[in-house]
Amino acid sequence: MLGFGRPAYSGSSTGGGSTPSRARVTIGGLSYGYGAKGDHVTRVGRALVAKGFGKHYSEGPGPNWTDADTLNYAAFQRSLGYSGSDADGVPGPASLARLLGATPGKPALAPFPGAAWFRDEPRSPLITAMGRRLVAEGCGRYADGPGPQWTDADKRSYAAWQRKRGFGGADADGWPGKATWDALKVPAV
CATH class of the missing domain: 1.10.101 (Muramoyl-pentapeptide Carboxypeptidase; domain 1)
Incomplete structure (x- = not known):
């Protein structure tokens, strides 16, 4: 089925050889999704754990986005009522804002002082x-x-x-x- 019934990943997370989404997105100048790196990834992981969506972490969270982050984020998306491709474990601006309280943007840079x-x-x-x-x-x-x-x-x-x-x-x-x-x-x- 396309759309409504598509799971967050093909197969199971405990075998079957399939893996969670490998997609990556940029929101507010920061990269999210498999392979993303940085303090912002750790912040997402900690927010997921704080909201009860950390069961796939064996270590972490962060600073590298792994399958555990994708699976935990997909569970969070489903808790918001998302399904299909909207619950693939890759953040979108709306779900990220719901998780963090605001959509992160590019960090403010110091102007050249002269x-x-x-x-x-x-x-x-x-x-x-x-x-x-x-x-x-x-x-x-x-x-x-x-x-x-x-x-x-x-x-x-x-x-x-x-x-x-x-x-x-x-x-x-x-x-x-x-x-x-x-x-x-x-x-x-």
Whole structure:
């Protein structure tokens, strides 16, 4: 049967060789469904467990979306009255909003504070956020940190980021510029 009677997956979850949906969607700039990764996946899993839909977890939830997330999410969708392809275990904006209380969006990003701001050696949570992003991008050159105080380690790390982005010479001097700042996607603090 198409539509009304289609189960969330073919076969059973305990054998038969069939697997839950492998679909993935993007909602508010974040990926959900099999193979998605991130803190937002953990947040969905924890919300499912809190609402009583965690029986398929043997470990977790998160940060990687697995078959357990799909099966638990499908059970949650069915509890909302969804059926067929609407209960396939892959979030849609409406069910995700019902689970989390709001549809998540892209995280707010910090605007470029200006080159002069960095030359004043600021102390700010924004420096810590920048440093964490540099580490996540494989450009961290920190013995300690990152921390809130702008240091030579921040400058070395930012220079590594500039080189990773294809800049060289004086354009990879470690002083942030708008283009590389925007590409780094530092979260607002």
